[in-house]
Amino acid sequence: MGGYVLRRLWHGFLVVFGVTAIVFVVTRLFGDPVALMLPLSASAEQRAAFAAEIGLDRPLVVQFAWFARDVLTLDFGMSLWQRRPAMEVVFERLPATLLLIGAALGTAMLLAIPLGIAAALRPGGLVDRLVVTLGLVGLSMPQFWLGLLLILVFAVNLRILPTSGSGTPAHLVLPALTLALTPLARLTIMLRSALIEELAKPYVKTARAKGLSAGRVFGVHALRNVLVGFLTLAGWELIVILAGYTVVVETVFAWPGLGLTALQAIQRGDLFLMQAIVFTIAILIVVINIALDVAFKLVDPRISLE
Amino acid sequence: MTAALSPVEPPLLEIDALSVTFDTRAGPVEALRSVSLVVEAGETLGLVGESGCGKSVTAQAVMGLVDVPGRISGGDVRWRGRSLVDPRNARFARSLRGREIGMVFQDPMTSLNPLMPIGAQIGEVLTRHLGLTKAQARARAVDLLAAVGIGAPRTRVDLHPHEMSGGMRQRVMIAMAIACEPALVLADEPTTALDVTVQAQILDLLADLQQRLGIAIVLVSHDLGVVAGLCHRVAVMYAGQVVESAGVEDLFARPAHPYTQGLLRSAPRLDDAPERLVGIEGAPPSLLDPPQGCGFLARCPIGDAACAVPPPARPVGPGRLAACVRPFTPAWGDDRSVIDERAEARR
Numbered sequence: 001m002g003g004y005v006l007r008r009l010w011h012g013f014l015v016v017f018g019v020t021a022i023v024f025v026v027t028r029l030f031g032d033p034v035a036l037m038l039p040l041s042a043s044a045e046q047r048a049a050f051a052a053e054i055g056l057d058r059p060l061v062v063q064f065a066w067f068a069r070d071v072l073t074l075d076f077g078m079s080l081w082q083r084r085p086a087m088e089v090v091f092e093r094l095p096a097t098l099l100l101i102g103a104a105l106g107t108a109m110l111l112a113i114p115l116g117i118a119a120a121l122r123p124g125g126l127v128d129r130l131v132v133t134l135g136l137v138g139l140s141m142p143q144f145w146l147g148l149l150l151i152l153v154f155a156v157n158l159r160i161l162p163t164s165g166s167g168t169p170a171h172l173v174l175p176a177l178t179l180a181l182t183p184l185a186r187l188t189i190m191l192r193s194a195l196i197e198e199l200a201k202p203y204v205k206t207a208r209a210k211g212l213s214a215g216r217v218f219g220v221h222a223l224r225n226v227l228v229g230f231l232t233l234a235g236w237e238l239i240v241i242l243a244g245y246t247v248v249v250e251t252v253f254a255w256p257g258l259g260l261t262a263l264q265a266i267q268r269g270d271l272f273l274m275q276a277i278v279f280t281i282a283i284l285i286v287v288i289n290i291a292l293d294v295a296f297k298l299v300d301p302r303i304s305l306e
Numbered sequence: 307m308t309a310a311l312s313p314v315e316p317p318l319l320e321i322d323a324l325s326v327t328f329d330t331r332a333g334p335v336e337a338l339r340s341v342s343l344v345v346e347a348g349e350t351l352g353l354v355g356e357s358g359c360g361k362s363v364t365a366q367a368v369m370g371l372v373d374v375p376g377r378i379s380g381g382d383v384r385w386r387g388r389s390l391v392d393p394r395n396a397r398f399a400r401s402l403r404g405r406e407i408g409m410v411f412q413d414p415m416t417s418l419n420p421l422m423p424i425g426a427q428i429g430e431v432l433t434r435h436l437g438l439t440k441a442q443a444r445a446r447a448v449d450l451l452a453a454v455g456i457g458a459p460r461t462r463v464d465l466h467p468h469e470m471s472g473g474m475r476q477r478v479m480i481a482m483a484i485a486c487e488p489a490l491v492l493a494d495e496p497t498t499a500l501d502v503t504v505q506a507q508i509l510d511l512l513a514d515l516q517q518r519l520g521i522a523i524v525l526v527s528h529d530l531g532v533v534a535g536l537c538h539r540v541a542v543m544y545a546g547q548v549v550e551s552a553g554v555e556d557l558f559a560r561p562a563h564p565y566t567q568g569l570l571r572s573a574p575r576l577d578d579a580p581e582r583l584v585g586i587e588g589a590p591p592s593l594l595d596p597p598q599g600c601g602f603l604a605r606c607p608i609g610d611a612a613c614a615v616p617p618p619a620r621p622v623g624p625g626r627l628a629a630c631v632r633p634f635t636p637a638w639g640d641d642r643s644v645i646d647e648r649a650e651a652r653r
Contacts, residue, residue, distance in 0.1 A: 205411065205417070208370075209369050209404065209408075209409040210404035210434065210482065211435060212404070213434075225420070225421055302420060302466070302468050
């Protein structure tokens with residue numbers, strides 16, 4: 001397993017390298033960073049001086065070599081907007097994002113399991129039809145709209161939760177709920193159909209023929225067999241949230257996380273901060289994928305990591 | 307209860323006019339139509355018939371494994387005189403499963419949980435029914451693996467099913483079924499999915515366990531050879547009904563029901579010409595709309611108007627029952643009418 005993880009880390013390194021290289025090339029070839037970063041009123045001398053200061057007057061290859069060397073020491077340069085190291089901004093904002101995603105995905109997974117089981121117990125029954133219908137509703141709801149709706153109901157009309165910002169646990173509720181709904185719906189519907197399929201398998205009959213309690217047949221036998229599929233989808237949800245949905249939800253709720261910062265960095269043309277954020281998210285996605293593979297191996301001994 | 311008052315001890319397992327219906331979109335399918343069987347302690351009953359005749363459903367009904375859309379629509383299953391179908395006895399019925407009645411399924415490849423070591427799968431029956439600790443259950447699982455002929459049980463107890471062959475997995479299934487020393491084992495086509503050489507080993511194992519432990523066995527099979535070798539009595543099922551039951555020697559020597567005769571005729575023999583396989587013409591009736599009279603009438607060479615009334619199973623000899631108005635009449639005469647390829651092609 002050790003060799004496997006090492007190999008995956010090498011692959012992950014290539015992925016991160018590729019992503020950072022693409023960001024580097026795109027920002028320098030398809031836009032003028034100097035024009036983006038300096039105000040319109042700046043003079044030609046000022047522009048040249050600034051370009052020289054951040055190394056933009058050198059050949060692209062030299063720029064990339066410097067860039068790569070700095071990346072290895074996690075030095076992405078100064079954020080032009082915040083006037084401090086870009087990585088410092090990332091590390092400051094990352095915990096808020098991880099807290100939000102953890103709360104959202106944790107809620108989704110914890111609710112999906114009982115809901116999926118309840119639906120799978122009697123396929124076609126009242127609970128099942130209710131769960132599937134609500135699941136489809138949840139899947140069809142865009143988060144920017146759902147977020148605004150929740151603000152309207154709970155913050156403006158009922159006045160029981162804050163509209164936006166962070167600080168208290170109450171601030172976490174609405175953004176986490178908004179972010180949780182889509183994965184919750186998808187995980188529930190997936191778990192339901194996987195369980196229905198699993199419960200029809202012969203080994204479940206064997207377990208029942210042994211006189212085991214329904215809880216054991218369900219929880220120990222069937223549920224563990226759908227766990228790999230469930231974790232795969234949950235991991236995919238995590239990646240999709242990290243690389244996209246969290247930007248939307250953090251913006252709607254003014255949640256001071258990495259997603260909101262990414263949006264602000266783009267708006268302000270803060271090239272170095274943008275690079276640091278993309279690099280961090282790429283690293284996180286690689287780590288998540290490796291962790292998932294190891295988790296699969298722990299759940300299912302038939303999975304070979306070689 | 308009348309059974310308690312009766313001086314005669316009730317049989318180990320009594321299936322009494324059991325009907326099982328599957329509610330499908332096309333309508334109710336009567337998979338079992340008033341099936342009655344008795345299994346005495348220590349005996350082996352063979353349950354034979356072609357696919358879809360209800361043999362497996364019978365075994366599953368005893369085990370309480372008939373699932374939606376299926377349901378027990380009539381009759382009773384009694385264990386030592388006590389109903390297993392009565393919902394008030396649900397706890398009792400569940401306490402028997404795995405404890406007094408063990409079950410071996412057809413496909414050992416899919417009948418074991420792929421994610422659980424085999425020792426744990428055997429052990430959980432013991433912790434559930436005998437209250438053993440995990441360590442005790444594991445030690446007992448090692449003994450059971452040895453008892454079913456698995457070598458090096460101490461190391462194999464921790465293997466997962468995918469690390470074992472089909473024959474070994476079926477041995478594990480048998481170890482699981484006999485773990486609590488049950489009075490009855492239901493073996494549902496236990497050798498169908500196995501290689502011929504392994505089949506013989508598994509049958510030997512079942513016979514051996516039965517002699518050593520005095521377990522009664524219900525052996526569900528479509529293979530007459532398997533049944534002949536292992537069983538004391540045989541019940542022949544057709545279209546959801548038991549058409550004949552008899553001692554194994556009687557049945558093979560003098561089959562009473564035309565369907566049994568047809569089955570015996572169609573068993574291939576070594577001295578047959580290789581290209582010739584004898585069959586019973588036609589197919590079983592649809593159980594969606596079962597025939598009013600004898601289910602075999604449409605395929606029976608000697609059936610006539612008298613068979614339009616459902617023939618009740620009646621005694622046709624000592625310990626023999628047959629559901630036919632003219633038992634023991636040779637239905638096919640002496641010549642084995644064959645389906646050869648030319649006849650097939652003309653159709």
